[in-house]
Amino acid sequence: MNFKCPYCGKECNFMEVQAEGDLYAIIKLVPVFGKHSNLVWAYVELFGISPLKAKTKKLLLLLEEMARLFQAEGFSYRKKIYRISRAGIAEALNITVHRDFPDRLTNHNYLKKIMISIAEKEDHAAGKQAEKDLRKEEDKLRSGGRISETQRRTNLRKLGDIIKTIS
Numbered sequence: 001m002n003f004k005c006p007y008c009g010k011e012c013n014f015m016e017v018q019a020e021g022d023l024y025a026i027i028k029l030v031p032v033f034g035k036h037s038n039l040v041w042a043y044v045e046l047f048g049i050s051p052l053k054a055k056t057k058k059l060l061l062l063l064e065e066m067a068r069l070f071q072a073e074g075f076s077y078r079k080k081i082y083r084i085s086r087a088g089i090a091e092a093l094n095i096t097v098h099r100d101f102p103d104r105l106t107n108h109n110y111l112k113k114i115m116i117s118i119a120e121k122e123d124h125a126a127g128k129q130a131e132k133d134l135r136k137e138e139d140k141l142r143s144g145g146r147i148s149e150t151q152r153r154t155n156l157r158k159l160g161d162i163i164k165t166i167s
Helices: 014-045 056-072 086-097 109-142 149-166
Strands: 002-004 011-013 074-077 080-083
Touching: 014 056, 014 086, 056 074, 056 086, 074 109, 080 109, 086 109
Parallel strands: none
Antiparallel strands: 002 011, 074 080
16 A cells, blocks of 8 residues: 655555565664574574564564563463573573474464473572572571671561461
8 A cells, every 4th residue: 555655755555665664673672682682683583574664573573572572581371480591591492493494483482482491490409509509697696696686686577476476
C-alpha cells in the first residue's frame, strides 16, 4: 500500500516504513544482550528468519522475548518459575545452538528444558554457598565475635515476635 508523505510529497510504501521501524527497534535491542549477542543471534536464526526483509516482525518478537529473559534472569515453564543467571542463559543458548535440529524451531521449549537443569544447578550451588556463609558466621559468633548494638536489638525484636506468635 502506497501513500504520499505529507512533508515532502514522496510516494512511500507502508510495509517498507514498517520494516524500517522494526529494524530500528532490533538495533536498539542488541545492547541488552551484551557479550552474549552473538549467541542470541545464532539462536534466533534457528527459527528460520530469512529473508530478513520479509520476516523483520518475527525477528523483532523473538529478540524482545530473549531481551525479557535476559533482563528478568528468570522464566516460567509449566506454571513453575525458575531463576537463572545471564551466564546460565548463555550456556543454555550455546548448547541449543550447537545441536543439529532437523527442522526449524517453533517455540522456546527446548531452550527452556536446557535452562531448567542449569537453573536447578545454580540454585543448588547458591544454597550450598549460603550454608557455608551461615556456618562461617556461626563460627565467628562462637569464637567470641561481638555483634553490633543494632544487630542485638534486631535479634531481640525477632525473638519477641516469635514468642508472641507462639503464645
